[in-house]
Structure formats: structure tokens, C-alpha cells
Amino acid sequence: MTSASIRGNEEPVDLTIIGAGPTGLFGAFYAGLRGLSVRIIDALPQPGGQLAVLYPEKFIYDVPGHPKILAKDLVRLLVEQASTFNPIFCLGERALSLRREDTLWIVETDRSAYSSRAVLIAAGIGAFQPNRIGKPEIDQYEGRGLYYVVTERRPFRNKRLLIVGGGDTAVDWALNLRDFAAHITLIHRRDQFRAHPGSVAELMRSNIDIRLFHELKAVHPGPDGYIREAVIFNNRTGEETVIPVDAIIMSLGFKADLGPIKSWGLETVGNRYIKVNARMETNLPGVYAAGDITAPEGVEPLNLIVIGFAQAATAVNYAATYINPQAKVFPGHSSEMRLR
Ligand SMILES: Cc1cc2nc3c(=O)[nH]c(=O)nc-3n(C[C@H](O)[C@H](O)[C@H](O)COP(=O)(O)OP(=O)(O)OC[C@H]3O[C@@H](n4cnc5c(N)ncnc54)[C@H](O)[C@@H]3O)c2cc1C
Structure with a gap:
């Protein structure tokens, strides 16, 4: 042996x-x-x-x-x-x-x-393996509000949520959590989704704040070290926006x-x-x-x-x-x- x-x-x-x-x-x-x-x-x-x-x-x-x-x-x-x-x-x-x-x-x-x-x-x-964003300054928040794998709704109850991605998983979680989280913003770097067309149509009809051509740039913590803000940017104009969030689902595929x-x-x-x-x-x-x-x-x-x-x-x-x-x-x- x-x-x-x-x-x-x-x-x-x-x-x-x-x-x-x-x-x-x-x-x-x-x-x-x-x-x-x-x-x-x-x-x-x-x-x-x-x-x-x-x-x-x-x-x-x-x-x-x-x-x-x-x-x-x-x-x-x-x-x-x-x-x-x-x-x-x-x-x-x-x-x-x-x-x-x-x-x-x-x-x-x-x-x-x-x-x-x-x-x-x-x-x-x-x-x-979940695809990662490749920015250690963002990935360090895994366990403090940043999720690459989601298996249950519970952590997002009444949370201000940012979902990053445009595939089935991103769209499904956005729809699933829409009446559960306090607010959902979904950002996608393109204007075409890689998700089931029926789900995309439902997403478009929903009250979810969808921002196309947007990507995640940075994450800011609160005093407890957990995520409190996300900085997103428009990848065509470079314009940056700071949004208040408690949790981020990174849905970049597997x-x-x-x-x-x-x-x-x-x-x-x-x-x-x-x-x-x-x-x-x-x-x-x-x-x-x-x-x-x-x-x-x-x-x-x-x-x-x-x-x-x-x-x-x-x-x-x-x-x-x-x-x-x-x-x-x-x-x-x-x-x-x-x-x-
Ligand atoms: C979005 C989607 C919807 C689907 N809908 C349906 C449907 O409606 N009906 C249907 O019949 N099928 C559906 N499928 C297909 C179905 O999910 C697969 O056929 C099924 O999961 C295959 O099961 P499996 O156990 O063979 O493999 P998997 O489900 O892929 O499980 C394999 C497991 O092996 C583990 N593993 C791999 N390598 C290693 C290693 N080296 N060491 C340790 N662990 C390892 C993995 O982590 C994984 O957990 C769907 C698939 C997708 C993606």
C-alpha cells in the first residue's frame, strides 16, 4: 500500500x-x-x-x-x-x-x-466548478454575502439582491426569488439571454430591475464585513452606479x-x-x-x-x-x- x-x-x-x-x-x-x-x-x-x-x-x-x-x-x-x-x-x-x-x-x-x-x-x-469572476477582491466575499452556488431560498429572504448573469440559472433564481427578496437587480453583460425563452419573457414582464450591458466592478462591505454595496458599470459607456445590496448571486455558469x-x-x-x-x-x-x-x-x-x-x-x-x-x-x- x-x-x-x-x-x-x-x-x-x-x-x-x-x-x-x-x-x-x-x-x-x-x-x-x-x-x-x-x-x-x-x-x-x-x-x-x-x-x-x-x-x-x-x-x-x-x-x-x-x-x-x-x-x-x-x-x-x-x-x-x-x-x-x-x-x-x-x-x-x-x-x-x-x-x-x-x-x-x-x-x-x-x-x-x-x-x-x-x-x-x-x-x-x-x-x-462554478465559473468565477477572477477578481480576488470580489471573490473574498464568498461566505459574506457572495454566492456562486445557490441551493435554497432562505438566505435571500427580504434581502436586497444582485444577480449577475444571463443563463438559465440566473433567470430562474431571479424569478424564483422575486417575491421573496426585498429587491432584485439583475445585470447581464450582453442584451441576449442564454435562458429558456419562456423564462426570459417572464423575466421581462416582472418587476425585476434588469440592467443589460452591465457588469460587476467592485463590492463594498459594511462594518460587519458583509456586502453592503455593489459597484456596477455599463460596459458600453463606462458609467458606474453604486447600488445597495445585501447579497450577490454570481451566476456565471459551471x-x-x-x-x-x-x-x-x-x-x-x-x-x-x-x-x-x-x-x-x-x-x-x-x-x-x-x-x-x-x-x-x-x-x-x-x-x-x-x-x-x-x-x-x-x-x-x-x-x-x-x-x-x-x-x-x-x-x-x-x-x-x-x-x-
Ligand atoms: C437545466 C437542465 C435541465 C434538465 N432537465 C432534465 C429533465 O427534465 N429530464 C431528464 O431526464 N434529464 C434532465 N436533465 C439531464 C439530467 O440532469 C442528467 O441526465 C442527470 O443529471 C445525469 O445524472 P448523473 O448522475 O449521471 O450525472 P450528474 O447529475 O452530472 O452527477 C454527477 C456527479 O458526479 C460528481 N463528480 C464528477 N466527477 C467527480 C469526481 N472526479 N470526483 C467526485 N465527484 C465527481 C459531480 O460533482 C456530480 O455531482 C437536465 C439537465 C439540465 C442541465
């Missing part, structure tokens, strides 16, 4: 799942159903993947059994379902490397190293990057997908992949939640037979099991 792999004091589990998006969460539940012990790792501090970060307040209409469900509610239910079998959650940890040691796979993260008999990669479109996964010896399709067969096996024995990160042989990748669920179930059923060659691929029907 290398120093990195013995740093974690963790016992090996049957299955390490990389990614706690919908695919990884359902995979965790399913592995529990198959009697496998599970560790689930995600770079984000909260589970839910794209649903939690990119569109928590949007309705989803194509999840079986839910005629319509808010993305954040689906995440809550998936976490509840996954928790049935008490998987170990390692959130806020980015998986950096994958290697074989004897009969185990070792996943090394930026915090520790974990071993398991098999691995399921459900890393979606990679570890998300970088998705397969990053370290590209160097794990996996066969890929371009820079975007891991190649898998119909069993969701990668070219590495005992390493499976499911969800948005996969390109199954012979078919077009379909980046949908429902496809990720089915692929996770397939991957876990085959992983169960890899871990225990006596096990059957078919799990039996859950309706015939007693779970709680």
Missing part, C-alpha cells in the same frame, strides 16, 4: 460509487438491495449532481411515476431511498485517481484513499470537466464519455460506468435521468456477480423482499 492508500482508515467496501447525482444515488440504493456495502463520493458538498446545482427549482416531467416533480424534491427522495442501506457518503471530495492494488480498486481523493472490490463511475459531466478521470486508463469516446458495453462494463475489470458519463457501444448516448437509473441497475447487477461469482445477475423482485 502507498502512503496515500493507508491514510484513509477505512475498511474496503464492496462498491465505490463516484458521483452522487441521480445515477449514483440510485446505484447506491440498488447496491444495498443486492447486499453490497457502498461508499459514494462526490466533489460537491451536497448530493444531487446537476439537479441540485443547475436546476433545483425546475420541474421535471419525465421521471416514471412522477407526473411532475421539482428537481430538489427528486434529489431528497433519492437520498432517502439510497439511505435505506446506510451507504457511506463522502461529500466535498474529488476523486483524483483510480488504481489496482492486489484484489482491490483504490480511489484516491483530495482528502483520502478508499478501497473497494468494484467501482461504479457515475460522474455525469464531470466535477462541477465548468464541467472529466479532468482526472481521463487519466485512469479507461477507454473513452472523445473527451466526454467512457465507453461501456451492454453490461455497463468499462475496459477495466470490476470498473463500471453509468449515467451521463457513458457512451454505450452501438447507441447514441441519451443524457436523461431515467436512462441513468436503468444503467445504474444494470451496472450494479453485473458488479454483484463480479464481486461474488456465485451471485446471479437477476436480483429478484424487490416486491418480494422485506426491506424495513
Whole structure:
């Protein structure tokens, strides 16, 4: 064992799942159903993947059994379902490397190293990083009124809010918070939005103070060190305006990057997908992949939640037979099991 792999004091589990998006969460539940012990790792501090970060307040209409469900509610239910079998959650940890040691796979993260008999990669479109403005004098207010990731409305109740950006996330949060915050100003550096046209039309009809061709220049704190003012400027005239604000949502988009996964010896399709067969096996024995990160042989990748669920179930059923060659691929029907 290398120093990195013995740093974690963790016992090996049957299955390490990389990614706690919908695919990884359902995979965790399913592995529990198959009697496998599970560790689930995600770079984000909260589970839910794209649903939690990119569109928590949007309705989803194509999840079986839910005629319509808010993305954040689906995440809550998936976490509840996954928790049935008490998987170990390692959130806020980015998986950096994958290697074989004897009969185990070792996943090394930026915090520790974990071993398991098999691995399921459900890393979606990679570890998300919010795009930053690149000005340390502004970024220093993260935690003091400046937000790059928003997961709930609560911090903005009765606050004077500035939203920076013109994509779906900026527009959705502006609409979502319009009757909740005391006042909202939305600035966008162009006059074209990259958001759903219906949402943009709603934004234009709303009482939100929209300033096109405007960018954020500086932030001023109050005596408590929290944001109290923002200096914005018109990028065509240079004219500056100081507006009173208590909170700023920086909605500059997210970088998705397969990053370290590209160097794990996996066969890929371009820079975007891991190649898998119909069993969701990668070219590495005992390493499976499911969800948005996969390109199954012979078919077009379909980046949908429902496809990720089915692929996770397939991957876990085959992983169960890899871990225990006596096990059957078919799990039996859950309706015939007693779970709680
Ligand atoms: C705006 C929007 C609306 C959508 N609407 C719908 C819809 O209505 N219906 C539908 O079916 N689909 C919809 N989708 C697509 C759907 O969200 C994806 O298909 C789904 O999220 C894929 O799930 P996943 O678990 O495979 O990946 P993700 O949700 O991307 O989750 C992957 C997780 O892996 C983590 N991760 C990645 N790399 C690492 C690493 N190295 N270490 C640790 N963690 C890592 C990431 O942080 C992330 O949390 C929508 C997508 C968007 C952007």
C-alpha cells in the first residue's frame, strides 16, 4: 500500500460509487438491495449532481411515476431511498485517481484513499466548478454575502439582491426569488439571454430591475464585513452606479470537466464519455460506468435521468456477480423482499 492508500482508515467496501447525482444515488440504493456495502463520493458538498446545482427549482416531467416533480424534491427522495442501506457518503471530495492494488480498486481523493472490490463511475459531466469572476477582491466575499452556488431560498429572504448573469440559472433564481427578496437587480453583460425563452419573457414582464450591458466592478462591505454595496458599470459607456445590496448571486455558469478521470486508463469516446458495453462494463475489470458519463457501444448516448437509473441497475447487477461469482445477475423482485 502507498502512503496515500493507508491514510484513509477505512475498511474496503464492496462498491465505490463516484458521483452522487441521480445515477449514483440510485446505484447506491440498488447496491444495498443486492447486499453490497457502498461508499459514494462526490466533489460537491451536497448530493444531487446537476439537479441540485443547475436546476433545483425546475420541474421535471419525465421521471416514471412522477407526473411532475421539482428537481430538489427528486434529489431528497433519492437520498432517502439510497439511505435505506446506510451507504457511506463522502461529500466535498474529488476523486483524483483510480488504481489496482492486489484484489482491490483504490480511489484516491483530495482528502483520502478508499478501497473497494468494484467501482461504479457515475460522474455525469464531470466535477462541477462554478465559473468565477477572477477578481480576488470580489471573490473574498464568498461566505459574506457572495454566492456562486445557490441551493435554497432562505438566505435571500427580504434581502436586497444582485444577480449577475444571463443563463438559465440566473433567470430562474431571479424569478424564483422575486417575491421573496426585498429587491432584485439583475445585470447581464450582453442584451441576449442564454435562458429558456419562456423564462426570459417572464423575466421581462416582472418587476425585476434588469440592467443589460452591465457588469460587476467592485463590492463594498459594511462594518460587519458583509456586502453592503455593489459597484456596477455599463460596459458600453463606462458609467458606474453604486447600488445597495445585501447579497450577490454570481451566476456565471459551471465548468464541467472529466479532468482526472481521463487519466485512469479507461477507454473513452472523445473527451466526454467512457465507453461501456451492454453490461455497463468499462475496459477495466470490476470498473463500471453509468449515467451521463457513458457512451454505450452501438447507441447514441441519451443524457436523461431515467436512462441513468436503468444503467445504474444494470451496472450494479453485473458488479454483484463480479464481486461474488456465485451471485446471479437477476436480483429478484424487490416486491418480494422485506426491506424495513
Ligand atoms: C437545466 C437542465 C435541465 C434538465 N432537465 C432534465 C429533465 O427534465 N429530464 C431528464 O431526464 N434529464 C434532465 N436533465 C439531464 C439530467 O440532469 C442528467 O441526465 C442527470 O443529471 C445525469 O445524472 P448523473 O448522475 O449521471 O450525472 P450528474 O447529475 O452530472 O452527477 C454527477 C456527479 O458526479 C460528481 N463528480 C464528477 N466527477 C467527480 C469526481 N472526479 N470526483 C467526485 N465527484 C465527481 C459531480 O460533482 C456530480 O455531482 C437536465 C439537465 C439540465 C442541465
